[in-house]
Amino acid sequence: MRATQTKPTVSETIWQHHHVLDLDDFTREEIELVFQTTKAMKEILSRPIKQVPALRGKTLITLFYEPSTRTRLSFELAAKYLSADMVNLNTQISSVAKGESLVDTLGTLQALGADIVIMRHPSSGAPSIATRFIGASIVNAGDGWHAHPTQALLDLYTIHEHKQSLKGLKAVIIGDIMHSRVARSNIWGLTTMGIGVTLCSPPTLLPIGLGDQRLPPVRTEPDIERALDGADIVMTLRLQRERQRSGLLPSIREYINLYQLNKSRLAKAKPDALVLHPGPVNEGIEISPAVAHGAQSVINEQVTNGVAVRMALLYLITGSQKQ
Amino acid sequence: MKPLLIQNGRIIDPGQGIDMTGNLLIAEGKISWLGKEPPAQAEYAILNTKGLIVCPGLIDLHCHLRQPGDEEKETIATGTRAAARGGFTTVCCMPNTNPPLDNQTAIEFIKSKAAAEGAVRVLPIGCISKGRKGEELCEMGELASGGVIGFSDDGAPVASAYLMRQALDYSRAFDLPIIDHCEEKTLTEGGQMNEGAISTKLGLRGIPAAAEEIAVARDLALAELTGGRLHIAHVSTGGSVELIRRAKEKGIKVTAEVTPHHLTLTEERVLGYDTNTKVNPPLRTREDIKALIQGLNDNTIDIIATDHAPHTEADKLCEFDLAPFGISGLETALGSLMGLVHEGEIKLATLIARLTHEPAKIIGDSYGKLGTLAVGAPADITIFDPNLEWVVNTNDFASKGKNTPLAGERFRGRVMATIYGGKLVYQDSSIKIKES
Amino acid sequence: MPKKVIMTKEDIKRTLARIAHEIVEHNEQLQDLLLVGVHTRGVPLARRLAANIEGFTGAKIAVGTLDISLYRDDLSSLELKPLVKLTDIPANIDGKSIVLVDDVLYTGRSTRAALDALVDLGRPRLIQLAVLIDRGHRELPIRADYVGKNIPSSRHEDIKVNLKETDGMDEVTITTAAKEEQ
Numbered sequence: 001m002r003a004t005q006t007k008p009t010v011s012e013t014i015w016q017h018h019h020v021l022d023l024d025d026f027t028r029e030e031i032e033l034v035f036q037t038t039k040a041m042k043e044i045l046s047r048p049i050k051q052v053p054a055l056r057g058k059t060l061i062t063l064f065y066e067p068s069t070r071t072r073l074s075f076e077l078a079a080k081y082l083s084a085d086m087v088n089l090n091t092q093i094s095s096v097a098k099g100e101s102l103v104d105t106l107g108t109l110q111a112l113g114a115d116i117v118i119m120r121h122p123s124s125g126a127p128s129i130a131t132r133f134i135g136a137s138i139v140n141a142g143d144g145w146h147a148h149p150t151q152a153l154l155d156l157y158t159i160h161e162h163k164q165s166l167k168g169l170k171a172v173i174i175g176d177i178m179h180s181r182v183a184r185s186n187i188w189g190l191t192t193m194g195i196g197v198t199l200c201s202p203p204t205l206l207p208i209g210l211g212d213q214r215l216p217p218v219r220t221e222p223d224i225e226r227a228l229d230g231a232d233i234v235m236t237l238r239l240q241r242e243r244q245r246s247g248l249l250p251s252i253r254e255y256i257n258l259y260q261l262n263k264s265r266l267a268k269a270k271p272d273a274l275v276l277h278p279g280p281v282n283e284g285i286e287i288s289p290a291v292a293h294g295a296q297s298v299i300n301e302q303v304t305n306g307v308a309v310r311m312a313l314l315y316l317i318t319g320s321q322k323q
Numbered sequence: 324m325k326p327l328l329i330q331n332g333r334i335i336d337p338g339q340g341i342d343m344t345g346n347l348l349i350a351e352g353k354i355s356w357l358g359k360e361p362p363a364q365a366e367y368a369i370l371n372t373k374g375l376i377v378c379p380g381l382i383d384l385h386c387h388l389r390q391p392g393d394e395e396k397e398t399i400a401t402g403t404r405a406a407a408r409g410g411f412t413t414v415c416c417m418p419n420t421n422p423p424l425d426n427q428t429a430i431e432f433i434k435s436k437a438a439a440e441g442a443v444r445v446l447p448i449g450c451i452s453k454g455r456k457g458e459e460l461c462e463m464g465e466l467a468s469g470g471v472i473g474f475s476d477d478g479a480p481v482a483s484a485y486l487m488r489q490a491l492d493y494s495r496a497f498d499l500p501i502i503d504h505c506e507e508k509t510l511t512e513g514g515q516m517n518e519g520a521i522s523t524k525l526g527l528r529g530i531p532a533a534a535e536e537i538a539v540a541r542d543l544a545l546a547e548l549t550g551g552r553l554h555i556a557h558v559s560t561g562g563s564v565e566l567i568r569r570a571k572e573k574g575i576k577v578t579a580e581v582t583p584h585h586l587t588l589t590e591e592r593v594l595g596y597d598t599n600t601k602v603n604p605p606l607r608t609r610e611d612i613k614a615l616i617q618g619l620n621d622n623t624i625d626i627i628a629t630d631h632a633p634h635t636e637a638d639k640l641c642e643f644d645l646a647p648f649g650i651s652g653l654e655t656a657l658g659s660l661m662g663l664v665h666e667g668e669i670k671l672a673t674l675i676a677r678l679t680h681e682p683a684k685i686i687g688d689s690y691g692k693l694g695t696l697a698v699g700a701p702a703d704i705t706i707f708d709p710n711l712e713w714v715v716n717t718n719d720f721a722s723k724g725k726n727t728p729l730a731g732e733r734f735r736g737r738v739m740a741t742i743y744g745g746k747l748v749y750q751d752s753s754i755k756i757k758e759s
Numbered sequence: 760m761p762k763k764v765i766m767t768k769e770d771i772k773r774t775l776a777r778i779a780h781e782i783v784e785h786n787e788q789l790q791d792l793l794l795v796g797v798h799t800r801g802v803p804l805a806r807r808l809a810a811n812i813e814g815f816t817g818a819k820i821a822v823g824t825l826d827i828s829l830y831r832d833d834l835s836s837l838e839l840k841p842l843v844k845l846t847d848i849p850a851n852i853d854g855k856s857i858v859l860v861d862d863v864l865y866t867g868r869s870t871r872a873a874l875d876a877l878v879d880l881g882r883p884r885l886i887q888l889a890v891l892i893d894r895g896h897r898e899l900p901i902r903a904d905y906v907g908k909n910i911p912s913s914r915h916e917d918i919k920v921n922l923k924e925t926d927g928m929d930e931v932t933i934t935t936a937a938k939e940e941q
Contacts (some may be wrong), residue, residue, distance in 0.1 A: 208518050210520075
């Protein structure tokens with residue numbers, strides 16, 4: 001069917017992405033397009049038959065070098081709801097465990113006809129490097145410390161559903177920012193949408209080079225109560241024990257004393273402030289159970305929105321191959 | 324072999340203060356004449372170098388030839404051919420081979436391989452510590468009489484200040500430099516690139532400038548304490564330059580080197596995760612480059628050395644943090660450095676001095692008068708076109724290492740011919756010798 | 760490029776009034792009737808038809824919107840992806856009589872996509888199709904139940920429906936494309 005000139009299309013000048021590697025160069029218009037498409041996808045999720053044929057015939061392979069339940073399931077569902085053919089590569093038992101290199105694995109996926117590869121990898125930049133070795137679209141499901149763009153987009157969408165306008169809102173991100181790809185992608189996404197970002201963490205867990213004009217502008221505030229003052233959005237990060245080098249924090253106890261988001265601290269934020277967490281939640285560590293399950297928490301919505309956002313991205317990046 | 328007249332080139336020999344259009348005659352492997360007019364001699368072959376620069380053969384005080392042990396990355400044969408293509412007639416090979424060059428037999432191996440298969444002169448550098456383990460000093464005396472031009476554990480720093488002190492002290496007996504790779508390892512473990520805004524953007528663990536500066540400061544204090552000769556390898560930060568400058572003002576016996584990539588490429592090259600930009604010390608900032616160039620111009624930094632570090636293609640074809648550090652630099656050195664000359668950052672004579680006369684000073688006379696076109700010196704000559712534009716094509720490299728971030732880069736300035744001991748070891752297809 | 764007006768504002772108004780009557784004529788149980796406008800211009804057309812029907816019967820007719828982007832058969836080859844709009848059907852469609860409303864019926868593929876979308880949403884009793892313009896050149900065995908105007912056209916011609924709600928004015932034009940295919 002010919003696209004008649006009366007039908008609005010995703011203009012080439014708005015959507016530039018054949019891959020989704022990070023949010024660094026997503027424009028505000030592109031993020032708004034993701035919101036609009038996500039809304040339509042959410043409608044599909046509310047139907048009795050949660051399926052549309054949009055990605056029929058497309059082969060989607062997940063390549064997770066790090067364990068993950070929720071993100072992988074979220075992508076899997078997104079793919080299935082769009083009628084794509086979906087396969088998981090279990091790196092624990094595959095030839096990867098026997099030492100096959102990333103490049104060789106990608107070559108195999110290419111030979112198997114993958115159209116989209118959803119990749120999670122412990123090395124920052126691995127998905128970016130992967131784009132050089134495979135023709136498929138690559139969606140980054142988290143690489144090292146670097147980026148987790150789909151998480152940030154679903155966080156943004158969740159905020160967008162609750163707040164009329166995003167510009168000028170105040171967001172606080174609490175936790176191990178240095179090692180957090182969720183924080184990095186959110187910093188890019190939030191600032192692009194005009195939201196002011198404050199980072200609240202021990203100084204040893206702040207990334208280096210903040211203030212450089214090649215990075216988004218953010219405030220830093222090590223005192224949690226001062227940071228939360230007047231906040232509209234509060235994001236807590238999982239304390240990444242496995243990625244943290246020893247010596248950066250004296251103890252978990254001290255972290256809880258200084259940085260746990262609990263009810264009395266949350267009260268310093270606006271009464272309609274949203275509480276987000278990328279999951280899985282370490283209740284009692286970075287967030288108290290009362291807040292995690294409290295009225296202001298949108299943690300479960302984040303999960304639901306995650307499937308819709310991923311459906312939207314998969315839809316937007318497929319199409320004729322742009323080199 | 325008939326004498327060869329190198330005719331009508333612009334002869335630049337900073338060591339003799341010469342910069343003139345003239346003629347150079349080579350006979351029996353030595354320089355036998357240098358003057359404005361050709362010598363009154365009947366028989367010689369002619370190499371016309373009109374429009375080209377003729378200078379002493381370039382000397383690389385720091386390169387990795389990988390043999391013995393890692394011959395798939397490079398061998399003395401391929402590495403020296405690469406050197407010849409890059410205009411280098413003398414290369415000093417680092418001892419981080421496998422087995423390392425920490426004993427007489429290993430040095431003998433290098434020398435005999437070089438004599439048999441080397442296209443240019445290869446001078447060995449011996450280890451500082453046995454096995455490069457950083458625990459006990461090597462038998463420096465034996466290595467010295469074996470012909471090493473200095474000692475280094477390069478690849479690794481000398482972590483122990485105590486050992487470094489002993490090395491600087493003990494080496495005084497042989498008047499040979501201790502070459503240190505300055506890096507405080509507890510600050511750099513797991514680091515992939517310069518620590519800063521770009522490493523944060525890319526999510527890569529950073530290598531802070533302070534890690535180099537701490538080690539430089541320590542070594543300078545020890546050089547002062549012992550009176551030994553210190554040579555600082557691959558200086559990369561403005562802070563290090565300043566430390567060395569002040570040390571020289573105090574009369575401390577220190578020399579320093581910088582690589583072509585640290586003079587021309589910043590950390591921004593790492594955006595996109597090209598593993599060919601991964602090098603130790605890492606590519607730094609614009610400000611560091613400015614300070615390094617200033618250091619070259621005011622004698623704080625004595626020489627330029629390539630730190631040629633070839634790797635196989637497979638080695639670098641992987642995730643960024645799994646890739647080994649190193650850039651293959653012999654064949655792009657002059658081309659990339661000429662950019663600085665064309666931009667007015669450094670004078671041509673200064674550049675040539677830092678690649679010829681100054682490294683020769685550090686090496687000394689034990690291998691003859693190197694880095695000079697003085698009559699009687701070995702006929703090591705580099706001939707290059709300062710204006711010829713060319714594009715870097717790694718398929719043309721003689722080196723096995725194609726790991727350079729400069730593939731496809733356009734340069735202005737190219738080596739046209741290299742003469743080692745009177746023999747043409749590299750020539751561009753446009754260079755022809757006319758038998759008269 | 761010569762542009763000819765083939766329906767004026769008045770023509771459109773009269774035609775929609777006529778179609779509204781035809782729909783009522785063929786659908787006894789108006790409470791089971793659901794007009795579903797196909798994005799984009801089918802939507803205001805469906806709303807106008809519902810208003811017309813209410814105007815002369817007094818019955819309020821349910822109107823829904825349907826986005827067919829995700830059901831297109833040419834998604835893989837499209838350079839520009841269609842913007843996905845909202846599908847909003849106000850009621851359960853099981854057992855309902857649905858009239859799909861679109862501006863132009865051409866190859867029939869949009870209608871096929873709309874049928875697939877409806878079938879995924881439930882099981883209507885009956886699906887009919889109302890279009891403002893039928894320009895021929897069907898590529899699938901699809902026909903409209905209610906047609907505003909039949910405009911035989913060639914493939915080089917462009918038929919454009921402009922509506923006040925989406926384009927600021929009511930007008931249908933036909934334009935000959937600049938290049939001729941050999």
